[in-house]
Amino acid sequence: MRGTSEENKGRRTRDSLLPSMPKGSEMIYFVYGNDTYRIKKTIDAFRLKFEDSSKMNTSVFDGDYDMEKIRADVIAAPFLADKRLIIIKNLCSEKNLDAKKMGNILEGKPDSTVILFTEDREPDKRTALFKRLVKEKSKELNILEGSELTKWIKTEVEKSGGEIDVKEANILAGYYGGDLWQLGNEIRKLLSFNKKITEESIEKLSVSNINVKIFDFTDAITRKDKKKAFQILQSLLDSGENELYILSMIQWQMRNLALIYDLRSSSEREIASKAKMNPYTIQKTLPAVRKIDGADVIKKYYELIIQAENDIKTGAKDPDVALELLINKLTD
Numbered sequence: 449m450r451g452t453s454e455e456n457k458g459r460r461t462r463d464s465l466l467p468s469m470p471k472g473s474e475m476i477y478f479v480y481g482n483d484t485y486r487i488k489k490t491i492d493a494f495r496l497k498f499e500d501s502s503k504m505n506t507s508v509f510d511g512d513y514d515m516e517k518i519r520a521d522v523i524a525a526p527f528l529a530d531k532r533l534i535i536i537k538n539l540c541s542e543k544n545l546d547a548k549k550m551g552n553i554l555e556g557k558p559d560s561t562v563i564l565f566t567e568d569r570e571p572d573k574r575t576a577l578f579k580r581l582v583k584e585k586s587k588e589l590n591i592l593e594g595s596e597l598t599k600w601i602k603t604e605v606e607k608s609g610g611e612i613d614v615k616e617a618n619i620l621a622g623y624y625g626g627d628l629w630q631l632g633n634e635i636r637k638l639l640s641f642n643k644k645i646t647e648e649s650i651e652k653l654s655v656s657n658i659n660v661k662i663f664d665f666t667d668a669i670t671r672k673d674k675k676k677a678f679q680i681l682q683s684l685l686d687s688g689e690n691e692l693y694i695l696s697m698i699q700w701q702m703r704n705l706a707l708i709y710d711l712r713s714s715s716e717r718e719i720a721s722k723a724k725m726n727p728y729t730i731q732k733t734l735p736a737v738r739k740i741d742g743a744d745v746i747k748k749y750y751e752l753i754i755q756a757e758n759d760i761k762t763g764a765k766d767p768d769v770a771l772e773l774l775i776n777k778l779t780d
Contacts, residue, residue, distance in 0.1 A: 475531075476554065478581035480540070480567035481589035485628035487568050490589070491535060494564050498533040505529050510537040515549045522553055522561050534563045540571035540578045547577045554580070591626035593724055600628070604635055605645060612645040619650055622728025623659045658689060662697045663732040666705060669749070670739040674779040681771060691767035692760060695774075699753050704729055706746045708737050752777050 479490045499506045507521040518536070526532045539545060557563065571578050592600050601617040612620075624630045634654055638645045641653060654660075661680050668676035684694050707723045708730060716734075720727050740746060756774040759765040765773070 475559070475562040476557070476565070476581070476584040477563065478565045478567075478584055478586040479589055480565075480571060480586070481591075482568065483589040483591050483626070483628065484568045485632065486589045487566050491564065491566060494533060494535070494562070498531050498562050500529050502527075505532045506535070507533075508535045508537070509539070513539060513542060513545070515546055515553070518550075519553045519556075522557050522563065524561075525558075526560050530560065532561045534561060535566070536563065537566050538569050538571075539565060540567050540575060540581070541569040545575070545577065547575055550577055551580065592628070593626055594720060594726065597621045597626055597726065601631060601635070604632065605639065608635065608639055610635075610639045610643045610645060616645050616647055616650060618726060618728040619647060620645075620654075621726045622732060623650075623654055625659075625726070658684060658687075658694070658697055662701045665698065666701045666733070667736045669775075669778045670736040672779045674775065677775050677779055678772075681775060685768070691771055692757070694771065695753065695757055695760070699750075699757075701733070702746065702749050702753060704733050705736060705740070706743075706750075708733050709740055709743065709746060712737055749778060 477494070479487055481487065495506065505526045509518060513536075518534070521532070522534055524532060539550070554563070565581055573579075598614060598617045598621055601620055602612055602614070605612040605617075620631060620634060624634065635645075638649055638653055641649055661684055665677055665680045668680060681694070685691075704725065707725065708719055711719045711722055714722065716727060716730050719725065719730050723730075752774055756765075756770045759770045760767045
């Protein structure tokens with residue numbers, strides 16, 4: 449008997465949450481990559497589609513790969529349901545994997561069992577299991593960047609009933625990069641303030657983000673504005689940021705500075721494409737780039753930053769002293 453319109457509507461909603469994958473003959477799925485957020489959302493989508501309220505037909509294996517237990521759960525008939533869901537995490541990166549036994553388990557899988565394999569670590573792509581799984585309904589989910597990241601932000605906002613223009617989506621992408629966990633939190637926070645996300649609301653609610661201050665810090669360095677650079681450093685320390693993390697962010701922005709400097713004769717669109725960089729990051733970095741007098745200056749910056757990092761890690765200088773000396777040298 450056909451379901452009601454409401455049931456069909458609910459089914460379509462759940463189906464739409466599943467990743468778009470090539471069609472295969474078996475209910476075996478594989479998602480892998482370094483984007484832990486989208487992998488977690490994929491797991492949630494499978495649970496929503498296949499898991500019943502009792503959860504008696506769902507098994508999760510994460511770190512404890514007892515092959516006999518996996519086999520038993522895979523071949524078991526679902527209890528008062530159409531499907532069983534088996535979620536197996538990070539099996540391909542398991543060093544002591546019995547690939548042959550796992551292959552035999554897959555061969556004996558009944559049609560009533562759905563298996564979702566996930567990998568958010570670096571799998572050994574040479575293994576027979578990995579090669580088998582990528583031929584199934586598989587999808588690689590790596591950290592988003594560029595236009596794909598901007599598109600994801602717009603889609604997330606719209607799914608939550610909000611509105612955001614490309615310019616503002618680029619600003620958020622510039623602030624948080626491909627950290628979808630942080631972006632998801634920021635989107636929820638911004639939408640609770642107003643359903644239309646504007647540049648003003650982003651600046652008001654997200655201004656404490658370290659990326660914003662690092663842009664200003666780099667600009668102060670290239671302007672030799674020692675006072676401003678020290679003010680930004682103190683602000684970051686007062687907000688609880690770790691000295692080594694601050695240093696890593698300075699190094700990250702210096703890398704952006706070097707990339708954009710090398711492509712300075714190109715348009716912003718060309719730079720974004722060639723450097724795989726967010727347009728907002730480019731816009732915020734260009735003023736500093738225009739003050740650079742030769743590639744040797746950037747090389748000097750890098751050498752000073754690496755020296756400060758070594759001083760902190762070896763204990764040659766206290767972290768706060770190393771950062772103060774670095775700023776003095778960068779702005780001399």
